[in-house]
Amino acid sequence: MRLKDLQIGTQLRLGLGLIMVLVLGLGVLSWRQADELARQTNDLFEHPLQVHRAVGRLEADVERMSRHVRELRQAQDQQGRETILHQISLGEVSAEKQLELLRDRYLGPEDDVDTLESDLLSWKVQRDETIRLMGTGGVLWAEHREGGVQAERSTAVMVSLKKIDTFADNMSNTLHRRATDKAAALQQQLFFVVGLILLLSLSVSWLLLNGIKRPLAELTATAAQLGQGNLEVRSLFASKNEVGTLSKAFNTLADSVQANATHFASAADLNATLLEELEARAFGVRVLETLMRLTASQIGAVYVLDEERGEYMPLKSIGLSGDGHSFSASAHEGEFGAALASRSIQRISDIPTDTHFTFATVSGEFRPREIVTIPLVSGKEIPAVVSLASLRDYRPAEMRFLTQVQPALTTWLNAMLSNRRIAELSAGLEAQNLELEAQKEELEAQASQLAEHNAELEIQKRQVDEANRLKSAFLSNMSHELRTPLNSVIALSSVLSRRLEMKIPDEEWSYLEVIERNGKNLLALINDVLDLSRLEAGQEDLRVERFSLRGLVGELVDMLAPIAGKKGVALDNQVPEGLIESDADKCRHILQNLIGNAVKFTDVGQVSIAATFADHAVGLTVTDTGIGIAPDKLDLIFEEFRQADDSTSRRQGGTGLGLTIARRYAHLLGGEVGVESKLGAGSTFTVRLPLTATHGAVGVPSRTRPRAKTPTPNSRRGQRLLLIEDSEPAVIQMCDILRAEGYQVEVARNGKMALEMLEHIAPEAVILDLMMPEVDGFQVLGALRAVPKTATLPVLILTAKHVTKQELSFLEGNHIHQLIRKGDVDKERLLAAVAGMVEPDEPRKPSDRRVAPTRKPRRPGKPVVLVVEDDPDNLRTAKALLEDNYVVVSAQDGQEGLEQARRHLPDVILMDLAMPVLDGFEALKALHRDETLKEIPVFAVTASAMTGDRESILAHGFDGYLSKPLDGEILKKTLAGLFTA
Template identity: 50%
Template structure:
């Protein structure tokens, strides 16, 4: 058998098989040599490396023990003496561990290690004697023993000498390992090069033979295809073989024959199409069409019949070679003769058995001839036949003629319909031409006026679009940056927090500390991004003000509580001297909190010892809040720049205390936005005083502020989750899913996850959860649409929802969320585990699916027992009033501040709590949080009894979690009605 007749696949398999065997041989040899190198490397690691590391630790221990003995001389009988002795014991224990490593790993004489160990033991006895002398007060004698020339110094030097001998042997043994490994490497490289050269030669020989068997037929086939593509349609390949190339050549030759025939047919069809497109006049078109069809189909007779205006008959319009008998018309409503089938089916009909009485005859000099075949071609307009073309031949039609007519039928139909339509349009256009001339003159006059107005409108519209686009781009940029920057940071912070919890005690302490570094720096970067975005919104004029009423004490208490842990950690005293008697303010609570947080935070940061004090007073219609510290102070020349962006007093301040210089800049801009000011007085080295001046009542347009139910950095414990509490988490970010699921599942919640809004709605359709945690930015169906659809259903109308998002929520979006009963929001990246658990616990406790709020309250309806009502009120007169209203029908328990109120609630387990908002020590909001965080007290209804009765106060108080609202002075009827409804569980 010729090699060229062997199949290509067989040739390739044989060649590749030989190469794979050689490669396997190369791999086996490499593995053997690599294993030998590994043994040498392992020996190098087990002896020289481990021994020298143990020696390094031993020297370190000896040096520190000697230093510790010296320190004992200096401290005498001071209280630090015990610490030094403890450190010496620790280093001594570590030294014995290193001796164990040397005994196990050292390849030299065992006597070297034993001598060093014995010397260390003798030195220990010497140290014990020295310590005894110190205890006896013989300090001079002890000092001589410890000195370099004393017995203790000589013992230590002997130990170091023994360790040096061990080190020298280990170094020599390492050199020996290295030389052995180098010899093994040289042997491996020589063998590999030899085998690689043999593989390359074998591969080249096999490749040459395979390429030769492939190149020759490919060249023959390429030559044939090149000539064919160059226009030589008659060229064919002459290569002969039984392998794949022979089959490919045969297929090519057959394809070339088919393509040549097809191209010829298409060429004829193109010529006919050109003839049809050349004429617009109907009669000329039909005449040229018949000529072309007769020429290319071999017909002798051709005729075109058109449907008349009454659509009753087809009348002869043009013909070639048709005898006198075929010039009549035929019915369009009663199909007959050769045209009947074509009219009925709407397709080309081929008639071979021609009847003797046919009207189609071919007239010749020698007489009339009957055609052998007739072709009838219907022309359709929509579903109706509007023309018929009939061809006849005295010979049988070849298949190519039939295919030609089928290929050109669509063009012929479209073109004939177009010519017919053109004739009608031309007739109609002639009628309209006169009218158009009259209208044209009027149009010219109107066009001039329209052009002038259009130019003005275009200029105005262009300016408007530019302004709208600029505003849109600003808004889109701020919104996108808020989400796109926070989202990856949330992944870093969230997953770092998950690992922090999961890997505790599972990895070494040093590696575990890395997670704290990642999470801490992630939060610092998130704070920086928030500051930059806040600054961008302010400068772009997009920052919104939401007004509400609050007390100065409430504002300062919240910020001070937030910063207190930071101050306590630094050892700085944070004093809150703000009086509860100051009037309420009408301003933006969140921005005031931001200002104070930056000012007080800076004061704590730049104060290394001493105190930071916050005080406030009213001057006319303004509130002055002063923040004084005993920190490093600010130089006079720097006072004018500290409120500039990215500026601090000097570069060393940033390096020493951290920060970006944005905090004070944002605080200043917020103060300006709220019609206030910030001033500063400072003495370097003595401290600074920042004074924030804000109007008591802002004159800006009224607005609503969304103050979430969850207080940041709350220290109150979260209520325990109830068994079977189902939480639906709707989140498309995998890190956030892992973080939230990890936190909640650890507390016993049953968490199900939906990756987008559509899936969330499907899950709610199947089973309504007890509560839902929802992201706003999701593909397809976003969080806003999910909220609207959930609130639109009766069974989920009061489903508790917590918003967890990285998006900057605008004022309009806040209003939309409030309108759908959402009063809880947590920003991604700033998720605190305790805050999240407290929020979810309170949210789940309010779930309409859980009847806990009414269970256990039936006792108040017993005829023989009075309900117990706890009244928390700091004003004695108000307490008397409430007591007078309740004494006859209820048992009243009294408390005069928030802290006592919580304690009384836990002691008496009341059926109802009446809570004032402005309370000493702990205000009503904080007391409510502690009550809701207590699993026993959580179901107890709490009604706000307050003098805060301004517009919006009721909605704000209810949004913070109160079950009812009563304003002072008390309306007795409304008071009793509200009490009854609360006790009845309505």
């Protein structure tokens, strides 16, 4: 099969799999290097160093005992003598212990230790005699012996110790030199392997990019011509993957629209180069000759499986009389039978008389003593068998060698059958290994060059860091380059679908649905692969905010309800009310994948979503009554590119990445995803997440977006929008949707043109693309906010770009209304977003409020302050700051706050914004609608610290703004300014 015919997911799996194997090999090599250096260091510590320490301690013991003997002469009483004698005994015990250590660790001649032991014993005899003489009164004779024969024995002991210590020092230098030489050799080997991995990774990346980008670019150009009215245009791309399917659907649509056109020929030269394989006979000869030489075999043969005939055919033989015979692959006959059945090396000693393994000599033919059969296993198949025979018995060392090389032979054979390039690189690696081995003897002379080599390694490290930086930039560019052309296909298909509905036959109109659906499927696949790449590169960031888990699940249920309704599957949202601080987008991705899978694999019954809040965590369960998962597949479904049903006859599609990404997102949030299932009885997926995500998180303020109204068609009439977009397909799609709803759409093809137009027109809102030539969307947004005329102009971002954490912070800091990704634009969602910009809820401006510089309380005594706050700690803090000078009334959500306000008619209200049941914005609207409450000053209390948040909050009608945590002095001055003494 040609490379371009492979599924895009298969191509990516092959490429990423190869890179992962190479990185694993690098890790194994590094581990082996570290282990070898550790062993060298241990040898240096366990032998020379221990011997040197023992010699030092023994010298100290001898000197100490000699001093005690001299002190014994000067002892005045019996107690002093016994103390000294006890110290001498302790010295003898210590010396004996050090002598045993020397005998165990000393690597030199044993005679050195024996001589030392003999000298110590002789010295001990002389010392004991001297001590005896002192005890019997012969002090003068003892002094004579102490300076004479005893001193000579002591000197002999020191000479023996010096000899052992000198040998230990020499051995220490020898071991250090060996360790240094080994470290240099291992560094050279690691340098070569890193370079090889880098070269292979770059090659694989180039092949994958070229194989995906070129057909998509061709299909995009063809679709653009069709959209311009050229009905003769056809897509010439043909393959067996997803792009080929999309191309065929496009051509079918064009053929149907142009009824009088002939069928387009699909035979096109794809200009793809097949991977050329190594010549099998050369491989067999090389392996056979090597094995025979290393095992001293006289006869050898290589047999290769002929799948058509079901037999092993002789490929090459050496020393075999006559032509080799074939063997059945299924009957397990002859010498090969046991090896094929056990899939392991077999050794036959009792050679049958009818064997075809005979050795021809001038004296006649000889039957071998032993035959060894080596099956080369590849998965479930045995593509080749190597057989060796000898006129003598094989030695155990030779059999161990064959057992060790069997996996290597299998790897070589698979590489030969896969592609010649890997075989050539392997041969090059083998040559480099031989060259490194030949240079091993020269490393000692090159010790002076180590500093230079270290500098070169540092340069290589900087190059690797630069390569990682370029890889990150490539990932970002790849995200945009892949999505942009595919978005054009989806957008134009959607436009044609609306324009040609009821104008062409239903069958032909359904082709447009096929194009749009497959385009979105391909976009989802690309998004999954890019998400997985970012996760593996550690480039995913968390944006923690407080949101309602039930609300999030409700959105997903509403989104999937039409699909479930078509299948007759009920969706049951049993998630209770509750807030969670986490990354809402990551949580949405996890739950959308789990609920979407449950709907996809359930034909009858229902899908239930439930949640339990406990122990600072929330546990969500998605239960379905679908087909279930086999027990042996439960551990596989979370692996990359693996599915419970990966057969060619499976009913459902998919890439096998969804659950992998969901689990990795859960880990990123500090949680876990698990599954329980029974085949035929449904599945239950469980997600456990912390209530507050902190692992690698970047906090963002909780936000409550005002709900957009749904305007009538008349209310849209004449409202002007400025669309800033350089992609013609996107312009066509957006104008088609918006103008049909009555909006007046002005189009700017680039950022520079948009800024010039804004000097002459005043649109109600702007729809902005981010990736444009010359002046991009970020620069346009910054220019808009820098001019007072457009500083508050609503802006909706529509882009195919992967937005980084820094870019998203810039967008939020410049108050964008919403961000919608190209490719998955939903018409209703787009219209609701646009309506939310041009016809938002009318908040009260700060200037409309009637807060006087000072204000009298409604009643005598202390003023009444209503604090509406759902966090108990914050509520307790507010009460502590206020209760000395004010009467404090509290409420824990917006609804309760309204009830307390009607009951107590407070003089001022301190209102939190993010609360359950009814948030601060909705509660403020309710207060303004109540004639008895609308005059009460309301101050917003929030932890939001984004640029422009104060202005945004005051624009909703709040009388003031207090930031958390509450500052006592600021709170006191703020409230004191409202009331007269």
